[in-house]
Amino acid sequence: MNFRKIMTVILALVLVVGVFAGCAQSSVTTAAAAETTAAAAETTAAAAAEKIKVGVIYISPKNDGGWSQAHATGFANAVAAVGADKIDLKEIENINDADAQQTETALNQLVADGCQLIFATSFNYMDVVEKVALENPEIKFEHCSGYKSADNFANYFGQIEQPRYLSGIVAGRMTKTNTIGYVAAMPIPEVYRGLNAFTLGVRSVNPDAIVKVTWTNTWFNPQLEKEAAISLIDSGADVLAQHQDSTATQQAAQEKGVYGIGYDNPMYSEAIKDAYLTAPVWNWGAYYQTRLQGMVDGTWATGSYWGGMNEGVIALDAMTALVPADVQTEVNGLIDTMKAKGNDFVFAGPIKDNTGKERVAAGTSLPAADQFSMDWYVEGVVVAE
Amino acid sequence: MDVALLIALFLASAVRMAVPLLLGTLGESLTERAGNLNLGVEGLMMMGAATGFIAAYHTDNIALAVLAGMLGSGFGSLLYAILTITFRTKQDVTGLALTIFGSGFANTLGKTLANTNTPEGIRTFAQATPLKLPESTASIPGIGPVLAFIDTAFLQHNWFVYLTFIAAFAGWFYLFRTRQGLHLRMIGENPAAADASGIRVIGAKYAHVVVGGILCGLGGVYISVINVGTYLENIVAGRGWIVVALVIFIRWDPLKAIAGSLLFGALEIVGFRIQHIEALSGLPIFSQYAIDMYPYLMTIIVLILTYARKKAYLGPAGLGVPYFREDR
Structure with missing residues (x-):
């Protein structure tokens, strides 16, 4: 009986450890980071200038190859630029943005760790960030892709539509069937905006081409995404x-012998070398650097940031050798115009929607508010036929 | 594009989606036939996906990848077996714990390899189509188009896919045409009676729970190593839960599992194709939200219909009940 009890306890422990291995990964990183910081603090106690603690929460692992990786890379670059001796970055991964309680716990942990500035990098964190920001007026918060703000609570996002438009030009030039496929996640304004900007780019150089869109209704389900892509092919x-x-x-795209345009990060790898052309990518480091520098200089201020290619917060990944030189020249030649005019260039009239109705008159551009609430398709997008 | 080709391509896609569901369903059917309800399918699939991918990445050898996936998920199901069979813990709670454990285990092991790709050799295996008909068959008068249809829909897959379907037939044969299968069914229905007739109940339960878990893990191997060719955290994306419903839907029968997993697999992707057909895409019953619901809705309907029928099979009578030998 005794043996049995001991075994039960051991197995229960194994399971518990497993559970924590999953969720506690984040805290392990922070704890480890805290330890090294403590050690570093002891040794460099002479260097009186105290590091500014900055916290971040991510929705997924830092190396997810997508959204969170783009942010994590941005922070790493920003800290390197501002000075690793000035900033102490505390990151927590895998915070489910649909789980308000988990989000709040993570934010409060960062507050308790002494962070003076905390970044939340997914849309659904917004309301929780607002709550924690109200409770901690002395601490500054920044939230990505949301629309709420306060004196100590800023929001920020990038105009990814600009590189999307440019990648559309690449697609418009590369297609031979005049049919381009677009695997889209969720029918929300951000996704409509990107799809429409892409299509406007395609049609600017190839008015005969259409963009077929498939909605997967999921942010993450790789097997399903792949089948959606195959259905378009x-x-x-x-x-x-x-x-x-x-x-x-x-x-x-690689398996079926067609071309592919990625998203989020430069996606080139050996495994997709015959397909990958380019990608609209996030370059958050540009923004994070100014914000962290602002903390160091004491000039941080709240606000709503929506940066374009001119600020470097977004970019088009370097086009691969699959894109002919003349197309590369054409696209690169537009970058200066894009930087100068931004989304006014992307959404410049005349723009019709896919039912033929005029949405933007010639000589005007779609106002930012209408971009934020976009829920229609531009001419050239084909959903059903 | 002509309709026949579109349908054939749709079926080919459904076959690929069906493979992880079929492996999971076979594994869980075997487990439940032994009287053990294992709700940890999702965790086992994650363990298989991670360990299989790690071996694939480092060795570029499909056999070793499959073996590693089997070892990983076998370890998970062995833990579950020890807890529920020897220590007679609550099966449902233990299964749920296994789901969380399996995800944590997989995410920890796979962390450094997240978002990497399978190497060349594995990709070649995954893209090979060993049973593809020669092009010339399509021009045979009369049956040419039929052959072309069958070829596109069912004969352009890799060995892993074919072996999965063969495994389903083997599972049916084992369960209903062999002595061991008969013993297994007896254990699931009434372990005490099986014990009294001289069957080694505990040993058989262990064997089938572990093998069942390994089959679930192979479903995970298919997703990460063969189909997507990338490991990502949570790559199984909830298919383990669809499996739990599917096992009820197919009445614990491996042959019906083939049809059931093809149907559920097709339901996952039918929305994409319908979106492009104007006549259908506007109908609310074909909205993606509705389609996501159908597997579960159909399971409920099947449950109601079976309970309404007098002589229907309601699953192993001993399912979920721990077996106390001393209690006879």
């Missing part, structure tokens, strides 16, 4: 673009 698409975070779309 089956219906005639020879260039694919994606508003999904995984590389599954690119892998489908």
Whole structure:
């Protein structure tokens, strides 16, 4: 009986350890970071200037190859630029943005750790960040992709539509069937905006091309994303673009011998070398650097930031050798115009929607508010036929 | 594009989606036939996906990848077996714990390899189509188009896919045509009676729970190593839960599992294709939200229909009940 009891306890422990291995990974990193910081603090106690603690929460692992990786890379670059001796970064991964309690616990942990500035990098964190920001007026918060703000609570996002438009030009030039596939996640304004900007780019150089869109209704389901991409190839698409975070779309393109345009990060790898053309990518380091520097200089201020290519917060990944030189020249030649005019250039009239109704008159551009609430398709997007 | 080709391509896609569901369903059917309800399918699939991918990445050898996936998920199901069979813990709670354990285990092991790709050799295996018909068959008068249809839909897959379907037939044969299968069914229905007739109940339970878990893990191997070719955290994306419903839907029968997993697999992807057909895409019953619900809705309908029928099979009578030998 005794043996049995001991075994039960051991097995229960194994399971418990497993559970914590999953969720506690984040705290392990922070704890380890805290230890090293403590050690570093002891040794460099002479260097009186105290490091500013900055916290971050991510929705997924830092090396997810998509959204969170783009942010993590940005922070790493920003800390290196501002000075690793000035900033102490505390990161927590895998905070489910649909789980308000978990989000709040993570934010409070960062507050308790002494962070003076805390970044939350997913849309659904917004309300929890607002709550914690109200409770801690002396601490500054920043929230990505949201619309709420306060004196100690800023929001920020990037105009990814600009590189999307440019990648659309690449697609428009590369397609031979004049059918381009677009694997889209969720029908929300951000995704409509990207799809429409892409399509406007395609049609600016190839008015005969259409963009077929498939909605997966999921942010993350690689096997499903891949089948969605294949369904587009089956219906005639020879260039694919994606508003999904995984590389599954690119892998489908590689396997089926068509071209692919990625998203989030430079996605090139040996495994997709015959498909990958380029990608609209996030370059958060540009923004984070100014914000961290602002903390160091004491000039941080709240606000709503929506940066374009001119600020470097977004970019088009370097086009691969699969893109002919003249197309590369054409696209690169537009970058200065894009930097100067921004989304006014992307959404410049005349723009019709896909029912033929005029949405933007010639000589005007779509106002920012209408971009934020976009829920219609531009001419050239084909959903059903 | 012509309709026949579109349908064939749709079926090919459904076959790929069905493979992890079929492996999971076979594994869970075997487990439940032994009287053990294992709700840890999702965790086991994650363990298989991670350990299989790690071996694939480092060795570029499909056999070793499959073996590693089997070892990983076998370890998970062995833990579950020890807890529920020897220590007679609550099966449902233990299964749920296994789901969380399996995800944590997989995410910890796979962390450094997240978002990497399988190497060349594995990709070649995954893209090979060993049973593809020669092009010339399509031009045979009369049956040419039929052959082309069958070829596109069912004969352009890799060995892993075919072996999965063969495993389903083997599972049916084992369960209903062999002595061991008969013993297994007896254990699931009434372990005490099986014990009294001289069957080694505990040993058989262990064997089937562990093998069942390994089959679930192979479903995970298929997703990460063969189909997507990338390991990502939570790559199984909830298919383990679909499996739990599917096992009820197919009435614990491996042959019906083939049809059931093809149906559920097709339901996962039918939405994409319908979106592009104007006549259908506007109908609310074909919205992606509705389609996501159908597997579960159909399971409920099947449950109601079976309970309404007098002589229907309601699953192993001993399912979920721990077996106390001393209690006879």
